[in-house]
Amino acid sequence: MLRFAPAATAALVAGPILAGLAGVLLPAFGVLPALGGDAPSLDPWVRLLGQPGLARSMLLSLACGLATTAVSLAIVLAFLAAAAGTGWLSWARRVTGPLLAVPHAAVAVGVAFLIAPSGLLARALSPWATGWRQPPDLLIVHDPLGLAMMAGLVLKEVPFLLLVSLAALPALDPARRLAIARSLGHRRATAWLKVVAPGLYPLIRLPVYAVVAYASSTVDVALILGPTSPPTLAVAVLRWFSDPDLSLRFMAAAGAVAQLGVTLAALALWRFGEAVAGGLGRIWLAGPDRGIAERPALAVGIVAMSAVVLALGLATTGLALASVSWRWTFPDLLPDGFTVAVWGRTLPGIGAALAATLWIAVPATLLSLAAALAVLENEARGGRAGPTWLLYLPMLVPQLPFLFGMAAGAETARLAPGAGLVLLGHAVFVLPYVFLTLSEAYRRHDPRWIMLARTLGASRARAFWVVRLPMLLAPCLAAAAVGLAVSVGQYLPTLLLGAGRVETVTTAAVAMASGGDRRLVGAWVLAQAVVPVTGFAIALLLPRLVWRGRRGLRDGGA
């Protein structure tokens, strides 16, 4: 049975992806029988190219993908260089988990709340520094250059890249590398950048590419913070897709294919940038410099990272405060009074959305976890590994074109949109993250444990259930928590595969964000964080509870 695990899992991923690709390519070239498109034509492309602002939309998406990733990566690397061998690192380990639990949309809403003309920052500076008695008429959120959107993405991606870096670092034995470099006369941060960073980057390359792909095609963050006229390409395509005029669907499909091209271009440019940076890095490594990068690395690292954490903390606290505020007039820094009225009104709706969220997130996570375990166990037993890169594919593709195609394909196949389809879609996008989180621990699990169990008479199956799984309880739960968080954060799969009829906390929060009632938005954003935070807390506490009498397994060590 297990022999078929890699093939079955590959099919779970590749099936929807391929169906999605076909489902978007055909209408992009005029073929969609359900809407009367019977013959191939280039008409959708002609109409797409005739759209005003198309080039600017594409450029925005491309720039956002590259700039967001570059800034996030620079902050993370500078921080790690500055923090190498100091207490900052353990601080980072503690804060990244909870920060990661907050979905993209929630972070975006928080950023809007922070930097809007009537937001916390403006209040903190008014009226004493700015003289503003009224919120100024400034386009800060939705600015035409997409700076607010990029800032929101950076806030979300920095904890993500920091977490994957912290997970990868021990494999490099950084303490010893640093000691050698420092004994050769390099200053601390410089030493880190010279001897640890070049080893670290290949280990986190995949998550970095995922950031490029995500940032170049994001919809939820762009809707909340991004430019509006023209918007990013993904948002423009979504508008055409949701237009009541069904003939726009063809052009939307062409736009979705263009989005795929933009993301691929962003990845190719990033790859080129890698080569350039690598070449410059080698020159620097071979050169005589022992400390020129020291001060900038220290400054950027500590200041930028603190700013990221502070902004995230302020944004969430501010929104929590807003949800219980009575009246909060500009430019007061604190509300005039408090009330739970908003919560009283929205709680039933939040409850229903939370239930719908869990009904999708829990099965999708369990399905992904089972698939990941089956693939990894098959690999550990020496079975054919299968194309592992395929499992990572959903992380590296822009969601929009594929979901567009999946939705169109499901329509053609007369599959009713709804929770079932949404669940499947979530599983596809959750699987890579679950697999990525779990595979590390799984491959590190000493093979002698299983050998020992077998020579003591346990079958392969018993060795898996009675030895491997209990010993890997903590990593399994951690992977499940990540999966849960990823699923809860999914906006586009829920929207497109549910045909707008499935409302999770995230789709509701994004919808509320445009409404502008800050108290309501605050309540929904907190609701969005409930499931992931609970998941991470369980993943942290349950192993300690179960293994409280087993010192060898506490703290997740195995």
Add this chain to the structure above:
Amino acid sequence: MTHRLHLDGIRIALGDVPLVAVDAEVGPGEVLTVMGPSGSGKSTLLAFLAGFLDPAFRATGRVLLDGEDVTGEPAERRGIGLLFQDPLLFPHLSVGGNLLFGMPAGADRRGRMRAALAEAGLDGFADRDPATLSGGQRARVALLRLLLSQPRAVLLDEPFARLDAPLRREIRDLTFARLRAAGLPAVLVTHDEADRPTWGGTAVHVGAEGG
């Protein structure tokens, strides 16, 4: 109950490079020592005997236990036990749970488990967390676990290498005494003469520098 292990014309190669060639009869209570530098294929031989040989290797020959050919059997049905460098007590099970893990079905397993602990000077240790045991205690529990699983032969993979000198002698003598009492043939892999039983036994050398 005594057992015999027959290594019949065993040849293991990696690609075209021959690694190990062994022909040996190991009688009840006897120890066959396989010596050689690291990387010489000692552990590969053990993996082959236990049933875990990586498919990258090519092996011919037969493993006979009491005259029965077990070469094609899966590891759990061979009745060949393993003792590693580290005691490797399952960290999620109690000491008693570790011992019970390998015990075949039968009457009063728990009673026999407790009796075995008491006999080894570990009376009342059944509910202890293995992580709280001393190095010597862990080594003894690992040995007990092996014996209670009622193997027909045992493989020892540098089992004393991680112990410090006085403890090392004690555990070594205890291990060989218990194996001998149980009438078990053993294959010991090591690069250290001091690991061999005091009465010697047969030794074969593998690898280029082993001659």
